Amino acid sequence: MFELLLLSVGVGVALFVGFNIGGATTGPAFGPAVGADAISKTGAAGLMAVFFLIGGWTIGRQVVDTLGNELVTDPGVFTIHSSIVVLFFIGGALFIGNYYGVPASTSMTAVGAIAGLGVATDALNWVVMGEIAVWWIVAPIVGFWVSGMVGRYFYTRINEWVAITSTPGPLVEIDRTGVVPRPVTGPNTTRRELVGAIVVVSIGCLMAFSSGTSNIANAIAPLVGAGVDIDLMILLGCGAVAVGAFTIARRTLDTLGNDITELPLTAAIVVAVISSAIVIGLSAIGIPASFVIIATTSIIGLGWGRATRTTTLPDVVRGEKETNVSIGALTAETPGEEAPAIGEEEPEDIPSAGDLFDPATTGRVIVMQNVVPLLSTVGAYVTFSVLFRFVW
Template structure:
């Protein structure tokens, strides 16, 4: 009976990892796919490799936290582990069904917290540390990108001029079942190839950070209970994430690459570097955190900071009237030379309002599911372990 239950637990863990791959791939490679730098198949391959690398290295710290510091390891009996993972998987499946990148870490922690609350074993100090990070990380992501947007973005854009040809950098042969490159776009420049390399490289960095943070969400209860070693657990999570990246990730790639935002490459690089760095740092500390939340707050912060260049700080403090700040701040044409960039307060508000930074409906859908998925997981977990004696 125990062997059968363990098999069920492994299957449920694989199901969770599958959904993690579906949601995280869009966050990591949506900008690269949306700008036609890589294909969806290429994104899946890169996600599989770098997510496994992140889980194998830094991810062990997060597994340790989720497998024994939120609730004692002794609480992760086989039935309890299966129950926790089941609620995580169901919540994530609902999120992926609507094509948005879910907050996997928040959902997993919510399920474990529901177990701890029901059994009276929840470590409040650990939960306080995790929840504090959940509040601080998005705020920090917003303000870092807001500062970059206000003071550095137009100069970076004028200096690097990152873009790609409308038809992409490579010529693809799509006659067979798998597309493969057969040449390069004759109109592509060396600078555009550098831009493509950067956006793919940083997408890989995001995949690494996603694996570091999210591998634990699939296997921490089984590892914490001693049913799998940490290495076997990471391998199981890595394979399951890869399956999700090759299948259901296609919809979240469309959401992040097209629906959520139409970012130019430089903006995508800024968002990816800041969000991945925050999540990697938290993973080193053993704190599970949401890459999706941080990435979206980076997008909003970068656009807001860029839009505030129409107003000088001194003028705002004196209460002088100025044009309203609009959230259409990254896609307009910039100066060709850093020396030609208008100073703060000299930007034309009409230029900054030329294009919308993000689709409010898409962002609202994402935010609702960020709140809904961990709440459903925590409530269902608490109800199950309160009303049954399965963990006793």
């Protein structure tokens, strides 16, 4: 009876983790699309739930095995007792980030908690941990600088190719005049705008799938390692993710879609392509991707690149214009003429740093995304190295 009660507590904590994963990962996947008015928050939550389940049910079960076996040298450290504690710190730390509207990295938070257990029990595989940590440092830097360079030198040309201009009103409406309601394009929606919206939403679905392949393990791997059926836990965990996507994720959708940087539809597509490419690349080599960090730094990098732009790369190559890349010249103009605004090409719409890149919000995001994984790591280590030694 006691074991059944303990298992119920463990499953409850795992569902709490899944709930917070839904809140933390929906923003990076669909924040650009929501910020560009390509999809509603409710629509984003629905797509997140579906594609997260597909990713978790297929590739995700392999990641569950990896996280429960390779990161620690002795999988026996995962008992029902220890799993509850690990999941408690994962869910608690993620909840703090979600409460403040900052989507923390579920991979970093989960790996941190398991690493705390591994260090306290002398069972951590330092080689695997070191490899993961290196990629967690490199990948966000790559995302920031690639997005920054695109925003600074290529965004105008890309926008000309895509030629997506947001029009007033919704992209899609529901026609209820017939027997069966059906979606129709909005009254002002252009074909290019609709195609662009489909592209950015599709990329969001791809990112949701990628999130499911890696993040479902963060909620259920400890319990599966302790002997709980993996199929049941995947279904329960994905259900909890769906609840989080429809509720607490609204905060992170606002943060990544609106507060950090303004994202016209073209910019949303650029951010989604860069961040999803990096996440897929990391997954291909077996690294649990820091999905949230990569997407967030890509958004920040694009906003910074757009705010600091004074010319385009072809102009630099031809030597026709000068450029100032210093941080202090965020709104510098090209000598001899007024620099056009990115994407709009109207002199009166020159973007400033305050318009495109919010330092206050960015600082809050960066601080919380480092604090949340630290809380789970330190909390798990202290608990297993001090308190549990007296219990066990």
